[in-house]
Amino acid sequence: MLWLAWPVLALVSWLQPACAEGCALAAIILLGVPHGALDGEIARPWMRARFGIGWFAAFAVPYLGLAALVLVAWDVAPRSSLAVFLAGSVWHFGAGQPGKASVLRIVAFGGLPIALPSLFHPAATAAVFQTVARAPIPELSGILRSCALVWLLAAAGWLTQSDPAGRRRRILQAAGLAATFALLPPLVAFALYFVTIHAPAHMRGIARDPVRAPRVDPSNVMLRSLPLTALTLLIGASLLPLYDAGSGSFIDRLLALTIQGLAALTLPHMLLDAVTAAPAGRIAWDEADRNLRHYPTA
Numbered sequence: 001m002l003w004l005a006w007p008v009l010a011l012v013s014w015l016q017p018a019c020a021e022g023c024a025l026a027a028i029i030l031l032g033v034p035h036g037a038l039d040g041e042i043a044r045p046w047m048r049a050r051f052g053i054g055w056f057a058a059f060a061v062p063y064l065g066l067a068a069l070v071l072v073a074w075d076v077a078p079r080s081s082l083a084v085f086l087a088g089s090v091w092h093f094g095a096g097q098p099g100k101a102s103v104l105r106i107v108a109f110g111g112l113p114i115a116l117p118s119l120f121h122p123a124a125t126a127a128v129f130q131t132v133a134r135a136p137i138p139e140l141s142g143i144l145r146s147c148a149l150v151w152l153l154a155a156a157g158w159l160t161q162s163d164p165a166g167r168r169r170r171i172l173q174a175a176g177l178a179a180t181f182a183l184l185p186p187l188v189a190f191a192l193y194f195v196t197i198h199a200p201a202h203m204r205g206i207a208r209d210p211v212r213a214p215r216v217d218p219s220n221v222m223l224r225s226l227p228l229t230a231l232t233l234l235i236g237a238s239l240l241p242l243y244d245a246g247s248g249s250f251i252d253r254l255l256a257l258t259i260q261g262l263a264a265l266t267l268p269h270m271l272l273d274a275v276t277a278a279p280a281g282r283i284a285w286d287e288a289d290r291n292l293r294h295y296p297t298a
């Protein structure tokens, strides 16, 4: 079903280029944000075992606090925030893939959605990042291109090292993504990657894992993500006036808010992922889940 986004967004970008960015942002917000909203389901067993009915507040306050710190950092130091965001995104996209993680694999896989637009459309990609950072960074397209060339070496190294059985599939997948990023505007191609590859892989991983989010299974995964998705959209809408009209069109403001918002949510999202996916974290989570089954009213 999500694959329908591919022809729809491609057609919009070719027939109505003026609407393409707005449609890409709508896809990122409506179809991409729900994968992070499952964080509530991941935290629930462990937090409920400790904090009882007040578990959500005990979880949400530090989560939102971390996110708020990131938003302040974008305002105070936009260039460093962009650099940290890009490095964190590479890690987030690369580590989220199934299979054994290595640094080369994380860089090759995670760098793909950032390096490909930087190679094919350096100026347009740099323009989007400057709108996101709300600061002029004239040297950015050159930096992006150089980083993308280093990424090409890492990707080639990883492909030659990886096992021959899956190599053909990986080359085909990378070629499909390269075609997408070459043919479509950077934001549209990124939206397609985010909503049809990254978010579904994350949601499938959680839905099939009986320990991390015991209430979530493949039949209810979208439903379980709805409450916190709605709350996130409300919080996002309340922040829009802070992204003032003086700094560009409505779409530019929405772009800055959406990507800065994703960056802000990524910090607690990645921390939770690291804690619950690490072996020690999984044992603690498992125990909390057993306790909860023992004392279901806790």
Ligand SMILES: CC1=C(/C=C/C(C)=C/C=C/C(C)=C/C=C/C=C(C)/C=C/C=C(C)/C=C/C2=C(C)CCCC2(C)C)C(C)(C)CCC1
Residues within 6 Å of the ligand: 032, 033, 034, 035, 036, 037, 038, 039, 040, 059, 060, 061, 063, 064, 085, 086, 088, 089, 092, 113, 114, 117, 125, 128, 129, 132, 186, 187, 190, 228, 229, 231, 232, 259, 262, 263, 265, 266, 269
């Ligand atoms: C739990 C909780 C919650 C929720 C949460 C959520 C919902 C999360 C999400 C999360 C997420 C959802 C995350 C995400 C991430 C993402 C990322 C990390 C991204 C990145 C990106 C990038 C890097 C891009 C780039 C680019 C390109 C490449 C081209 C074009 C342009 C652009 C810029 C787009 C709340 C707050 C309500 C409350 C508390 C609790």
Ligand SMILES: [Fe+2]
Residues within 6 Å of the ligand: 035, 036, 092, 096, 198, 202
């Ligand atoms: Fe994610």
